[in-house]
Amino acid sequence: MASMRAIRIQGFGGPEVLKVSSVERPTPKPGQVLVQIKSAGVNPVDTYIRAGTFGPRPFPLGLGGDAAGIVAAVADGEKNIKVGDRVFTCEGPGPLTGTYAEYALVPTRAVFPLPDSLTFSQGAALGIPYLTALRSLIIKAKSKPHETLLVHGASGAVGLAACQVASSWGMKVFGTAGTDDGLQLIKANGAGAVFNHRDKNYVQKLREAVGEHGFDVILEMVANHNLGVDVELAAVDGRIVVIGSHGEAKFEPFHMMGKEVTVAGVMLPHSTDEEWRIIGAELVKGINSGHVRPVIDQEFPLEKAPEAHEAVIQHTGGSKGKIVLTL
Incomplete structure (x- = not known):
């Protein structure tokens, strides 16, 4: 053999x-x-x-x-x-x-x-980066073209995928990264406004940038650090999708209750055949249109x-x- x-x-x-x-x-x-x-x-x-x-x-x-x-x-x-x-x-x-x-x-x-x-x-x-981003945006968050999106940790593969596809749909995309190179990268890949999450004042800057409405959708890459911030920044009926975490998360549930915020996890293998068909077709569409650029x-x-x-x-x-x- x-x-x-x-x-x-x-x-x-x-x-x-x-x-x-x-x-x-x-x-x-x-x-x-x-x-x-x-x-x-x-x-x-x-x-x-x-x-x-x-x-x-x-x-x-x-x-x-x-x-x-x-x-x-x-x-x-x-x-x-x-x-x-x-x-x-x-x-x-x-x-x-x-x-x-x-x-x-x-x-x-x-x-x-x-x-x-x-x-x-x-x-x-x-595969995993784009289909995870698409499942998060389409299946879990039920995102709409006019909505505001925060990609919290946007310079990794999943975050960049989310910036590219969401901006191509017409969403208003905000992204965070931890380096100047990362900030330039996410801006070049669809984020209209970028913020350094190592800046001690970045949460206030995000709050001022998005306004009183808050973020309709938040994709979270490091939930153990950021979930509490996400819940505070979310809009009424906001949807937070947890894509990554490295430990326990602490947050104030009252903010979820007051704004009826939904927090969902995502794991690609749980996709049904129909969900796989939907996100797969959207990925191929993005490749053919040129919006998908790994x-x-x-x-x-x-x-x-x-x-x-x-x-x-x-x-x-x-x-x-x-x-x-x-x-």
């Missing part, structure tokens, strides 16, 4: 458990596609799985749910995908084999065409996966787009 290089962790732990080994190349079954991976996306959820945050998993365990590459094999009877196609994939946490590898099995429903206008690294930055922060070779995980963990203060592995 043919072999391939892949990362398979033997137990939970820190980034040091990410080791490249030689494993058997998988063969697609009906409903599956084998993709030769050219670039794999590294997402915060990968670090949670690696550390055991999401509970028991079978070992050895492959990581990675985002990737882009070339179709290497399809199961008999598959007519819509052919060998040689440029594609990107998105499985979310819980992939069939993991995309931190030279080849990966992915379900047919999770394979999308990658246009020549995007690089493989950009393709690896599409931003790559850093690229690491497969052997440097531990460093890539460290970079993702450190991203909370100064994100500048997506981190990917190249093969």
